[in-house]
Amino acid sequence: MNDIFTTLIAERWAYLLTVVMIIIGLHAMMMKRNLVKKLIGMNIFQGAIILLFIVHAYKFGASVPVHDAVLGDHPEAYMNPIPHGLMLTAIVVSVATTGVALALLTLIYRRFGTIDEIELLQKLREEP
Numbered sequence: 001m002n003d004i005f006t007t008l009i010a011e012r013w014a015y016l017l018t019v020v021m022i023i024i025g026l027h028a029m030m031m032k033r034n035l036v037k038k039l040i041g042m043n044i045f046q047g048a049i050i051l052l053f054i055v056h057a058y059k060f061g062a063s064v065p066v067h068d069a070v071l072g073d074h075p076e077a078y079m080n081p082i083p084h085g086l087m088l089t090a091i092v093v094s095v096a097t098t099g100v101a102l103a104l105l106t107l108i109y110r111r112f113g114t115i116d117e118i119e120l121l122q123k124l125r126e127e128p
Contacts, residue, residue: 014055021048035108035115039101046094050087057083 009016021044028041062079109115112123 014051018048018052018055021045021051033117035105035117035120038117039098039105042101043094043098046090046097050090050094053083053087053090 025041025043025045025048029038029045032038032041057080059079062077105115108120112120114120114123
């Protein structure tokens with residue numbers, strides 16, 4: 001029984017890492033009061049999802065389909081490049097989202113003097 005778990009962990013360590021990263025990111029986004037910590041949690045979560053797609057799309061020993069001119073009789077020997085291209089786009093979107101969020105957090109701090117979620121909501125309720 002112990003050998004089964006050891007083998008399972010050895011074969012699926014990347015999936016376990018992504019699950020841990022997803023849990024850490026979700027915890028930070030939902031439980032932290034500081035908006036910067038929430039943003040860091042969002043980045044961890046996004047990184048975990050990107051890692052999940054890349055790990056799932058990887059084939060051990062496969063080659064890139066543009067390497068050979070013709071796929072031939074063995075298409076299973078080639079890696080699908082579409083998930084990798086999509087994740088490059090996701091990385092760019094993540095960086096842009098983080099930049100906009102940091103700019104908004106700077107403006108929020110300058111206007112309200114806090115980035116704590118509870119204090120910010122109280123100040124917003126008190127405004128006329």
